Amino acid sequence: MNPVEIAVNGRKVSASTEPRTHLADFLRDTLNLTGTHLGCEHGVCGACTLLLDDMPVRSCITYAAACDGSRVTTMLVRPGSGRRSDSKVLRPITTGLFKVIAFKRC
Numbered sequence: 001m002n003p004v005e006i007a008v009n010g011r012k013v014s015a016s017t018e019p020r021t022h023l024a025d026f027l028r029d030t031l032n033l034t035g036t037h038l039g040c041e042h043g044v045c046g047a048c049t050l051l052l053d054d055m056p057v058r059s060c061i062t063y064a065a066a067c068d069g070s071r072v073t074t075m076l077v078r079p080g081s082g083r084r085s086d087s088k089v090l091r092p093i094t095t096g097l098f099k100v101i102a103f104k105r106c
Contacts, residue, residue: 001017001018002016002017002018002019002065002068003015003016003068004016004017004026004064004065004067004068005068005069006067006068006069006070006071006072007070007071007072008027008031008033008072008074009072009073009074013031015030017030017064017065019063019065020063021063021064021065022059022060022061022062022063022064023050023052023059023060023062023063023064023067023072024036024038024048024059024060024062025064026064027059027072027074030064035074035075036048036050036059036074036075038060039060040060041060042060042061043058043061046058048060050072050073050074050075051071051072051073052067052070052071052072053070053071054071054073
């Protein structure tokens with residue numbers, strides 16, 4: 001198990017994870033942040049795209065252990081995180097992703 005400390009939507013979190021755990025699974029299963037969707041799980045469809053240190057990455061092919069010390073911005077901005085979940089934060093991200101590279105799995 002690898003200790004991982006990241007800032008998710010402005011909130012620092014620490015947890016241990018297996019070296020082979022992908023960031024999407026870490027967010028969904030370990031942190032219970034289910035806003036990161038999985039589609040193809042090969043990095044092709046873009047459904048799992050999020051921002052890692054302000055750069056878009058496919059979280060289904062990014063190892064969580066490699067993100068230690070990084071900032072992650074997901075589609076969900078939790079209440080009390082210090083981030084505003086209004087059009088200044090979420091709308092540009094979701095609009096851009098869903099128009100260009102992603103689909104939302106129901």
